[in-house]
Amino acid sequence: MSLAERLCANGVRLEIRRIAPGDEAAFADPSEPLVRRRASGAARLAARAALSALGGPADAALPRTPGRFPAWPRGFVGSLAHDDGIAAAVVARAVDFAALGVDVEPALPLREDVAGIVLLSSEHRACAADAVLGRAIFAAKEAVYKAINPLDGTPLEYEDIAVDLAAGRATLRDGRWLRLAIERGERWIVVALAR
Ligand SMILES: CC(C)(COP(=O)(O)OP(=O)(O)OC[C@H]1O[C@@H](n2cnc3c(N)ncnc32)[C@H](O)[C@@H]1OP(=O)(O)O)[C@@H](O)C(=O)NCCC(=O)NCCS
Numbered sequence: 438m439s440l441a442e443r444l445c446a447n448g449v450r451l452e453i454r455r456i457a458p459g460d461e462a463a464f465a466d467p468s469e470p471l472v473r474r475r476a477s478g479a480a481r482l483a484a485r486a487a488l489s490a491l492g493g494p495a496d497a498a499l500p501r502t503p504g505r506f507p508a509w510p511r512g513f514v515g516s517l518a519h520d521d522g523i524a525a526a527v528v529a530r531a532v533d534f535a536a537l538g539v540d541v542e543p544a545l546p547l548r549e550d551v552a553g554i555v556l557l558s559s560e561h562r563a564c565a566a567d568a569v570l571g572r573a574i575f576a577a578k579e580a581v582y583k584a585i586n587p588l589d590g591t592p593l594e595y596e597d598i599a600v601d602l603a604a605g606r607a608t609l610r611d612g613r614w615l616r617l618a619i620e621r622g623e624r625w626i627v628v629a630l631a632r
Pocket residue numbers: 476477478480501504505506507516517518519520539540541578579582583584586587593594595
């Protein structure tokens with residue numbers, strides 16, 4: 438089963454969109470360069486498709502809040518990510534989930550100095566046999582941040598989040614935990630789900 442199918446079975450819609458010329462029209466922020474606006478527009482097109490599939494508004498603006506996360510229509514939670522080539526959106530009903538986060542990262546090893554900052558010693562051990570797993574742990578921490586930061590503003594550093602890829606779980610220093618749904622291809626796509 439694909440990641441999108443697994444999430445769908447749990448009431449979460451994942452939409453991935455290849456970024457294309459013209460997507461910038463979906464997020465007109467004149468302060469940003471075209472490449473960035475195009476990626477943000479593609480993410481909003483993906484999010485509108487996800488919202489629409491869940492019975493939500495297909496024309497939601499999804500503006501940036503002062504905290505830089507998107508404002509979701511009442512009754513929905515979600516998250517956006519983009520890189521050079523694709524944009525991703527995850528959306529669910531707020532009655533089902535407190536918050537969602539998504540991140541997209543190339544399936545390549547982390548630079549050693551970055552791994553030193555991002556990974557706990559247990560996480561270093563978990564990716565000893567396959568360095569590419571370090572990038573999935575990084576993506577999981579970014580996805581957790583994107584879920585938790587809009588929820589209550591908790592300041593999170595990498596060492597505040599312990600990721601167990603095998604268990605599909607991320608645990609915060611304060612004891613809260615989020616489920617992780619992960620797919621490995623050319624990229625890691627990681628979704629963090631908070632109930
Ligand atoms: C928020 C953050 C994780 C985004 O990651 P990124 O690699 O820059 O960009 P991505 O493409 O993955 O995601 C971009 C999207 O994240 C979302 N986003 C931005 N700030 C966010 C926040 N505070 N909370 C939730 N989502 C946020 C936006 O939707 C943005 O897309 P948009 O600008 O088109 O609206 C990152 O910029 C950041 O601020 N990190 C600092 C926090 C951190 O690293 N803490 C360490 C522990 S995890």
